[in-house]
Amino acid sequence: MKKIQGNIKTLIECPLCGQFEATSKQIRSHIGGFPISIVECPLCGLVFQHPQPTQEKGTNYFNWRYKTSNRGKSQVNMYLSDREFCSQISHARIQWIRSITNGHRFLDVGTGNGALIYAAREAGFEATGLDLSQQAIFKAKEMFGIDIRKADITDIHADEVYDIITSFGMIEHLRDPFEFLKTAYNHIIPGGTLIIETMNYNSMLRLLLDKRWYFFLYDHLFYFTPETLKIFLERSGFINIQIHEVPHSANVTLPKHNTKTTGILFKLTHKIKYAVYHPFIALRYPLILKTAKKMWPQDWKREILLFTARKAK
Ligand SMILES: [Zn+2]
Numbered sequence: 001m002k003k004i005q006g007n008i009k010t011l012i013e014c015p016l017c018g019q020f021e022a023t024s025k026q027i028r029s030h031i032g033g034f035p036i037s038i039v040e041c042p043l044c045g046l047v048f049q050h051p052q053p054t055q056e057k058g059t060n061y062f063n064w065r066y067k068t069s070n071r072g073k074s075q076v077n078m079y080l081s082d083r084e085f086c087s088q089i090s091h092a093r094i095q096w097i098r099s100i101t102n103g104h105r106f107l108d109v110g111t112g113n114g115a116l117i118y119a120a121r122e123a124g125f126e127a128t129g130l131d132l133s134q135q136a137i138f139k140a141k142e143m144f145g146i147d148i149r150k151a152d153i154t155d156i157h158a159d160e161v162y163d164i165i166t167s168f169g170m171i172e173h174l175r176d177p178f179e180f181l182k183t184a185y186n187h188i189i190p191g192g193t194l195i196i197e198t199m200n201y202n203s204m205l206r207l208l209l210d211k212r213w214y215f216f217l218y219d220h221l222f223y224f225t226p227e228t229l230k231i232f233l234e235r236s237g238f239i240n241i242q243i244h245e246v247p248h249s250a251n252v253t254l255p256k257h258n259t260k261t262t263g264i265l266f267k268l269t270h271k272i273k274y275a276v277y278h279p280f281i282a283l284r285y286p287l288i289l290k291t292a293k294k295m296w297p298q299d300w301k302r303e304i305l306l307f308t309a310r311k312a313k
Pocket of ligand 1: 041043045
């Protein structure tokens with residue numbers, strides 16, 4: 001390893017395409033300020049943490065985020081603990097899922113506080129939720145009265161099959177996304193659907209905020225783009241892979257703050273305040289907007305990637 005302008009250049013194994021030599025970007029995680037090291041494969045564009053934090057450190061961080069989310073004002077943490085917010089997103093998700101899928105056997109992996117399972121059962125799905133986090137299981141019981149199975153998809157019985165498998169904001173946490181996608185494929189019936197949601201690295205906001213991007217978290221190991229996620233899905237056996245507009249996301253306005261955040265005056269004041277506190281970001285905005293539009297004409301606006309993929313009949 002040799003140091004180049006404060007960054008570390010090293011030989012790295014890309015999960016998609018082989019070895020490459022890369023300069024890592026040293027960042028502090030948006031929540032907690034933990035040091036993370038990001039690399040971008042120059043061949044396929046895959047972005048990931050290298051080295052990855054140990055399993056133990058990653059799990060501890062995630063549990064800590066859950067425990068502290070009640071106190072935090074950060075919108076990134078709201079999806080963990082705000083009941084009204086989670087219900088609103090989950091109902092929108094279930095409505096959308098109902099409109100694009102067939103069948104009623106529904107599995108959500110990395111389900112978190114149980115909001116989605118609650119909404120799915122209300123809509124008539126036979127819904128099961130899996131999560132490895134003890135904190136998530138506790139929250140699901142506390143917030144929605146839902147029992148979540150403490151399991152990973154690789155723990156479920158080989159005969160267990162579903163019409164629909166979903167995973168929202170989960171795949172970026174995994175040490176091996178291929179293992180998850182290939183296992184999910186095996187548990188989906190022919191003609192069934194996989195739904196994946198994660199954040200988009202190739203978005204205008206990531207480019208604009210750079211190291212301050214709020215999705216740079218210690219437990220986010222992979223940062224997908226429309227292209228790299230599509231390759232992962234194709235190589236896991238899926239067909240008819242499509243990207244969708246997000247009918248919901250962690251960026252929807254909190255119901256209880258609706259009146260405050262929807263007015264034109266509020267938006268304008270918010271923009272002015274932001275420009276005062278972050279003048280360099282504000283100054284960069286016009287150029288970044290132009291660059292992002294040119295580089296990613298289809299996807300520059302998407303902060304969140306929502307994919308559906310089918311298993312052949
Ligand atoms: Zn690569």
